[in-house]
Amino acid sequence: MQEQEDTTATPPSSGAERTLSDEIVSLVEDGKTYVEAEIAYQKTRASLAAQSGKNGVIFVFAALAFLHLALIALVVGLVIALAPHVTAWGALAIVVGSLLLGVAIFAMLALKRFRRVSSVFKEDAGE
Secondary structure (H helix, E strand, O other), X not given: OOOXXXXXXXXXXXXXXXXXXXXXXXXXXXXXXXXXXXXXXXXHHHHHHHHHHHHHHHHHHHHHHHHXXXXXXXXXXXXXXXXXXXXXXXXHHHHHHHHHHHHHHHXXXXXXXXXXXXXXXXXXXXO
């Protein structure tokens, strides 16, 4: 008689039959996948931040341009408002003199701050 061959299918290997080396290989692969996904996420996030920042800078410059125009209108309005009281040349002198006084005050404040910073660096170099 012929022997019958075992035709029963073997069950697929279960998680309990995996070896420690299989688990370590799987862990390393999962780690690589996680790192790749995290890098892609951070690149996308940085791209979004850069685009938003660029748009923000454009809007700031647009706002400053409108502010500049408003200040010009204010200066012209001051000259026109003062002209009936002190003549056109007198109004121009008052407005320009006031603006130059403001420039001088802010320039002195800036110079004071720059000297303070400069002195800090000079003290660090002497030590």
